[in-house]
Amino acid sequence: MAAQPPAYSEEAALSLTMAVVASSPGPLLMLDGALNIIAASASFSETFEIDAATAQGRPLSTLGAGEWNAPQLRSLLDAAISGAAKIEAYEMDLRRPGERTRRLVIHAQRLVYLDLENLRLLMAVCDVTDARANEKLKDDVLQQNLVLLQEVRHRVANSLQIIASVLLQNARRTQSDETRGHLRDAHHRVMSIAALERQLSGSGDGQVELHSYFTDLCASIAASMIGDPNEISLTVTGGGGVVDARVSVSLGLIVTELVINALKHAFPEHRRGSITVDCEFRGPNWTLSVTDDGVGLPMDPADVHAGLGTSIVEALARQQQATVEIEGAHPGTRVSITHTQIALVGGDEGAEGEAAAGRPSAESGA
The missing domain is CATH 3.30.565.10 (Histidine kinase-like ATPase, C-terminal domain)
Structure with missing residues (x-):
């Protein structure tokens, strides 16, 4: 006759759950139906400077200096505990006195298990402050480089127009029809690149809209070749x-x-x-x-x-x-x-x- 599995008490199950939450490598909270803290992971306590032992049984909104008492967060957690919503990536700013503002991403989900009368909510917190700062720094550097590139292209276009003007002047001075034709051809080729550089300096993203580019290019050719x-x-x-x-x-x-x-x-x-x-x-x-x-x-x-x-x-x-x-x-x-x-x-x-x-x-x- 097969041995029956041992019957675990509710206290043992709750103790196991709390031990799992407490040992989580990421900031994690377990809340009850009233959003009181049942368990907090060691990483949550360390990250947000919360005493896990004294936090147990307290409302989430009373943690720290009240920085977790955010009305929108409370509304979302209420919706999640009722089963009406699942919080997958809610972002909020956590402001604490004397500390820099931290950007958090909240994930929260109601736990469905046998004890339907005791509601439980698992809330994971991810601090993305440094990641967001790095993204902003990268965006700022990219924008600066884009501005510099536009300036370089503008200067290149001006230089090309100067070269084209010199070629055209030399074409007018030369007595050789063949040489004049070659210089005029070189002038038009330089002007086509100059028109492109002006388009690029205005586009900002290295993309060229051909209709306006061809219009400017043909206007330049017409001005110099069509009397x-x-x-x-x-x-x-x-x-x-x-x-x-x-x-x-x-x-x-x-x-x-x-x-x-x-x-x-x-x-x-x-x-x-x-x-x-x-x-x-x-x-x-x-x-x-x-x-x-x-x-x-x-x-x-x-x-x-x-x-x-x-x-x-x-x-x-x-x-x-x-x-x-x-x-x-x-x-x-x-x-x-x-x-x-x-x-x-x-x-x-x-x-x-x-x-x-x-x-x-x-x-x-x-």
Whole structure:
């Protein structure tokens, strides 16, 4: 015949419970239905300088100098003891005379056990004062670095504009048409980076909104290359998107090269026309295009020669894992840079979305 387990008295069970609470490595209290202290852990007594022996049987609100007598805490504990709520992470400031304010996180839960008439509440306290202070210090340092970075970018933009001005002055002074063309091209490339730096100095988070960036960039190109705005217009369309600085550098240089190329070749003999820069985003996929309504592509493909600008565009497109397509716009020419990210289809219905979500988007330069 199997031996019967020994019958434990209520006093023995309560003694065991109190011993468990008292030995808890973290600050812990056991409260009764009236929020009187049944047991306190040694760590609670040490952390908050409370005598566990004299605290037993006292209301929580009378501990110390009354710093635990917080009406909102009392209301939450009453709700928890009634079973109406469970306190998972209530934060409060504990203010004691002569001591620094401490930030506490309170966890409290009603205990459900056989003795339903005697209500018990287990309350754990976590002191996060130092953790919060470290977080604030880190945030303050991050903000200071952000301000410094914005200032550096602002100064870089100013320096680039000075360099661009020197290049333009030299282009005007030189007698060589070839040298003048090279200096003007260098000027526009420098100005595209300067426009980007100004965007970054204003964004504050290293993200660039492409529509406004392209608008500023094209305005700079138009001011230096288009003598009569009524003769050739340069506009920016499309919803654009937000990308990080690394991607925007490549896209800005692509736009610069394509617009300069169109201005050089699409409108000979003071022909009137227009150039449109368009950028559309569809999730992680995007298409950047520059379209003109000029003379169009040569009829004979042998007459098409790839210059420095074309080589730069192709290299930048490869860097972004994008493709370059040149086609007739009837009239004119359209050059499209397309980045396509294809999600892998897995074995279940949600695999495609998960595959897409797991890959870097255009913002990361994929």
